[in-house]
Amino acid sequence: MTNILLITADDMDGRIPGPFGGPTGATPNLDRLAGAGTVFRRAHVPAAVCQPSRSALMTGLWPHRNGAEGFEPIDDGIGVLNDLLKDKGYLTGILGKVKHLQPIERFGWDLQVDMQELGMGRNPAAYGRFAEAFLRQATAEGRPWFLMANSHDPHRPFHGSETERSFFSDEQRELYPAPSKVFTADEVEVPGFLPDLPEVRTEYAQYLSSVRRCDDTVGAVLDALDRSGAADETLVVYLSDHGMPLPFAKANCYLRSTLTPLILRWPGTAPAGEVNSQDLVSTLDLFPTFCAAAGIEVPAGLDGRTLIPLLRGPGLEAWRESLVSVFHETSAKNRYEMRCVQDAHYGYIWNAWADGHTHYKAENMWGLTWNAMLEMAETDSSIKDRSDFYLTRSPEELYDLTADPDCLHNLAGTPDLADVLAEKQAALATWMSETGDPLLKEYQGKLEDLPA
Structure with missing residues (x-):
């Protein structure tokens, strides 16, 4: 049985990390992760808003089929990934965004840590500490594990913005650090779906700074995995729940609304440095992929399909046309x-x-x-x-x-x-x-x- 580390960003645009065409220096940790795994450049989430996107991922079903079309719980009787993993003896944990999978008790996490303990979901070191403690517990108990580490970056309020100063108290802002790199308005290139105005440049630079702190969190969690000695037995998946929270992106159905920077690092299964630029992939495909990694029979009626055939190489498997x-x-x-x-x-x-x-x-x-x-x-x-x-x-x-x-x-x-x-x-x-x-x-x- 393979361990599973699922790392998610909140509102990271699908073209941000370097291997997806993003700005230089924004995501060094994600760039390294991509170099050791397989990148899917045409991956999409089912719905470009947080809770429906995450609920679809964890149920393997479209929002109108699992009941979480907006910010509400999934319907009674809907199966979740954790049910299957727990039956296989997996230790399960979630860091951040706990309330965006509801009802919370339905998921039965062995460990759940929400934003306050994680520096408002913006403290990379806190994510690293909790991840390390969780992995130590799994090792001590001799159990396979599934950890969902959810950064609250780069969701609003962005680093350095007036909104950040008004949204978080002085005490709350002391709970998390500045990003390891802060972008300025004169060094960014505004995405083509937005007008290149001074205020847009300023806000996009603030957004990229929050992106960098999300990347810092990815690095902290991956470092904890390396220290555990379990990296070679672990499937690492990275994605964003949808695009950036700016016009013509999040909460819409445009290309940059649902496009997600999907990376799979799976030693022995996902080729290192592979880039798939042709196959249309959905994050609904991750549920059956996780089942395969855990040695679980894929439940009937899911809305996705396992990605394992695509890991053999682009173009070798007939995939979806739309x-x-x-x-x-x-x-x-x-x-x-x-x-x-x-x-x-x-x-x-x-x-x-x-x-x-x-x-x-x-x-x-x-x-x-x-x-x-x-x-x-x-x-x-x-x-x-x-x-x-x-x-x-x-x-x-x-x-x-x-x-x-x-x-x-x-x-x-x-x-x-x-x-x-x-x-x-x-x-x-x-x-x-x-x-x-x-x-x-x-x-x-x-x-x-x-x-x-």
């Missing part, structure tokens, strides 16, 4: 139903909520970036169009992900792409039917009302 992602509800419990289907070339989004009047509002609009966009929209027509579109959307969006990975140009009404649009509509309707999506009839009705 991938679906969803969105249901914000942390404030506002419903903005969205569905997305994408393949190697195109991404299609259906916004069930977009009626021309309803305005979108979510956490990604807090802080400097959205306010800067609104201010600039008063004098810049392109930014006004962009911000207006973000508020109301269109019922359908279609993007050429090869030519336009930042999803700046909605092609849903382009006559030359009518066949592509129809293909994506059919693929989404099929998926909704196969998974029992409760909005299937509404979607079918919308399609019938669209002009031929």
Whole structure:
């Protein structure tokens, strides 16, 4: 039986670590981890918001199938990974984000440590200490183990921001250190889906500084694993629960909403230094992969498939041609139903909520970036169009992900792409039917009302 170390970030963009095309110096520990394992550059979470993403991971089921569409517990009777691991004798532990897997008692952790004891989820040394103690216990008891280490970085409040000073008290800020590297506005390159404005640069630099402290936490946990002597018998998985908490990312269905920097280091199974840039992977695939690592028969009815065939090398296994992602509800419990289907070339989004009047509002609009966009929209027509579109959307969006990975140009009404649009509509309707999506009839009705 293989030990399993699952390390997660909160809100880390899928293009941030070096092997995913990110900025130099942002993630040295993740870069080293990737060099010793396999990188999946086209991996996505099912839903780009914290609790639904994590609940899907730990149940192997879509949010509408496990009950956690927003910040609520999974339904009664839904199986969780911990059930299977405990039956195999695994010691289980969680560091951080404990309340984002509910009901908490349903997961039955042997060790659970939440944010206060971890320096508001931002103290790398605290993560290292608790990880080391957990591994010592597993060794003393002669048991395999599963540890889920969840950094609260780079979630807001970002390092050095005014929000950080107002959100955390002086005493709370003393519980965690500054990142090992702090970025400045003049050294960052703003992602292409955001306007390059001074306030955006400032906030993105603060975000990258929090990213670096998340990487410091990854390093501390990996160091504890190395000291335990169990690294060669351990599957290490790293991912983010979704994209960055800025407009057109988190709490949406865009490419940078659900893209996650997935890394697997599995001595003897995952080739070191391998980069898979072609296969569409879902974090729903991790549940059956963990089952395989633990020698557990994969339960019937899961929504993912084991990644082990892909570890033999890209292109050697027929994989999925398209991938679906969803969105249901914000942390404030506002419903903005969205569905997305994408393949190697195109991404299609259906916004069930977009009626021309309803305005979108979510956490990604807090802080400097959205306010800067609104201010600039008063004098810049392109930014006004962009911000207006973000508020109301269109019922359908279609993007050429090869030519336009930042999803700046909605092609849903382009006559030359009518066949592509129809293909994506059919693929989404099929998926909704196969998974029992409760909005299937509404979607079918919308399609019938669209002009031929």
